[in-house]
Amino acid sequence: MAQTGNELKPVLVFDSGIGGLTVLREARVLMPERGFIYVADDAGFPYGGWEEAPLRQRILDLFADLLATYEPEAVIVACNTAFTLAGTDLRQAFPDMRFIGTVPAIKPAAERTRSGLVSVLATPGTVKRAYTRDLIQSFAARCHVRLVGSENLARMAEAYIRGEPVSDEAVLAEIAPCFVEKDGAHTDIVVLACTHYPFLANVFRRLAPWPVDWLDPAEAIARQARRLVPLIEGAEHPEGFDFAVFTSGNPDFSTRRLMQGFGLDIATPLLKVASDR
Ligand code: DGL
16 A cells, blocks of 8 residues: 555664664665654663574564564664674564665675775674675675674763763774784775764774774665665655664663754653563
8 A cells, every 4th residue: 555644654773772873864864754763672782792592582572572563664673783693584584574684894895995904893793693704705705804893892882972981092902903914905994893883983083003994884774775665755754753762661861862862752662572681
C-alpha cells in the first residue's frame, strides 16, 4: 500500500551507545521526510568485549522486540560490532525488514590508499570477526592491513561527547598502533570502524604522528539507506517520531542533554529485554 505523509513509518537507528548518532546525523540530511527512532543498548554497552554467542542472542532478542514495538520502515544498524556479528542472522530472522548495515570500510580504503598501508581502528570484537577478515581477503589482499582493536576508545568517545575530560596521552596510546612505517612507506588511511570514533576525529587529527585520511563511512551508510527507503512525493516530516530509547531506561543527565541537542526526546523503553547482561 502506498504511504502518505501522515503515515510514513520511521527509520530505526541502532547502536550499543551514542556512536550511532554519527550515522543518524547524515541519515537525517538525506531523509528529511522520515521520523527517526534512535535505540541505544546502553545496558549492554560496550559491545566490544562481549563473547560472540551471547551478544548475537542479545541482539536477536532485542530486535524481535524492537521491530514488534516500533514497526519501522527500515533499520540502520549503526554499529560495526553488532552488524559484523549478527547482520546475516538479523536478515534471516526478519526477512521482511530492510537492514542497512555498518561494516569496516576496508574496500574504499583499499581503493584509495597510495602507500598500500591501511589501518582499521575498531573494537576488539570487530577486529576478531570472520566478517572483517573476509573483507580484507576479498578487497584488500594487496594491501598491508593493520587491525587495531581498542579496548577503551568507545568509552572515551562517550565521555568526550558528553563534555567530560579525556586525556591526550590516553587517546594517543589507543591510536598509536595505527601508524605503521614499512620500507619507507607510511600508513595513509585509518578506517574508523566503530561509529563512536568520528566524535573523536578532531582529537585524532591533532595527535596523529603524521597526517592520514580518517575514513568515516557515515555518509555512505546514509546514502545506502536513502536508496532503500522509499521517497514519497509530498511527504512531510511527521510529528512525534524523533525519539531515543535507552535499554537501561535510565540515561544520565549529560546523555539526555546530548539527545536534546540532536532533537531527540527520551522515550521509556517498551522492551522486554532485561537491562542485565
Ligand atoms: N559503536 C559500536 C561500533 O560501531 C561499538 C561500541 C561498543 O559498544 O563497543 O562498533
